[in-house]
Amino acid sequence: MTKHRIAFINGSLRKDSFHGRLGLAITAAATDRLAITALQIDDLPLYNQDVDGDAAPPSYRRFRKALQASDGVLFGSPEYNRSMSGAMKNAIDVGSRPYGQSSFARKPAAVFSGSPGMTGGFGSNHALRQSCVFVDMPVMPQPEAYWGLLNDDKLAADGSVNDEMLAKFVAGFAKAFADWIDLIVAGRASLALDPTQQG
Template identity: 40%
Template sequence: MSNVSIAVVVGSLRKDSFNWQLAEALTKMAPPGWQLKRVRIDDLPLYDQDDDAQQSEPVQRLKAEISAASGVIFVTPEYNRSIPGVLKNAIDHASRPYGKNAWAGKPAGVLGVSVGAIGTAMAQQHLRNVLAYLNMPTLGQPEMFLQAKEGLFDPDGQIGQASRAFVQGWMDAYVAWVKRHA
């Protein structure tokens, strides 16, 4: 496969987010011909089913970007042992109205980074439940629970030496997952 576009949805709005750093570092780990494109979710209105018949421009843009992608990588922080509201809001928008689910069939990858020792394990588990309902085949192994600590990122913003092989292994598994579900 060449000229593959993967949508990257980051569940954080924080300017100096570790998850934004991880998403950026991943873009440089993709194989030749694969482009990871970050999808904007910060301008979406709060989901309201009353708006399904006339979705706003940001919602239409999100749905078009997801529809055009060959797969989706979710990079999520963990808020109160679950996914951030902004991420759930984006997921809800792109799955609606009923019967027009932009996520359906898109091979998904889930990962995240947090300052806690278990990374984003609970958020990822909750997200996997949602993705199963949305009919997204989701990479199960390897799981990627990263702790934000000294050396995770090098001075250039890339994955540090100690974690590089591990993260590259995840990326390679995700690439194979997308090919399997193409």
């Protein structure tokens, strides 16, 4: 079975954030099928078209190269004012440019959000999905992941899950994402082998 290389983008810059912990939990649950690597985004200057191309700062080039080398992308973002974090939006802007050279294009994606509150970052999750669709990423439709009522007792700093329901959901989400990538990859391989099915 192919082990897919996944870039994980955490929209929270907070140390020991719940999204970072959830990323670790998903990584542990999918270790046999997904090799997940967290990408650094806190050093990406705000996107500026003036520095596209050869003028791009080293952090832009590093981030884009890591995305290009991945087979898929896992997104996790807290909800700020009913949308994704500024750091996440900037990462999407940087990765999707220069125009026509998006490092996200055609890469299977999965989105999760969470919070100590009841709604689990619902607004962030859907704002993020909208951007993913626009930059041409096939986003896993189900299961949707809005993990609410998160706390240190349920989810430790090392990503270990101490809540049976959350652990089951994390495991199911990780498996579904691996299956989703397999489905997208198999579909593309089928099209490549059968030119009559190509548009």
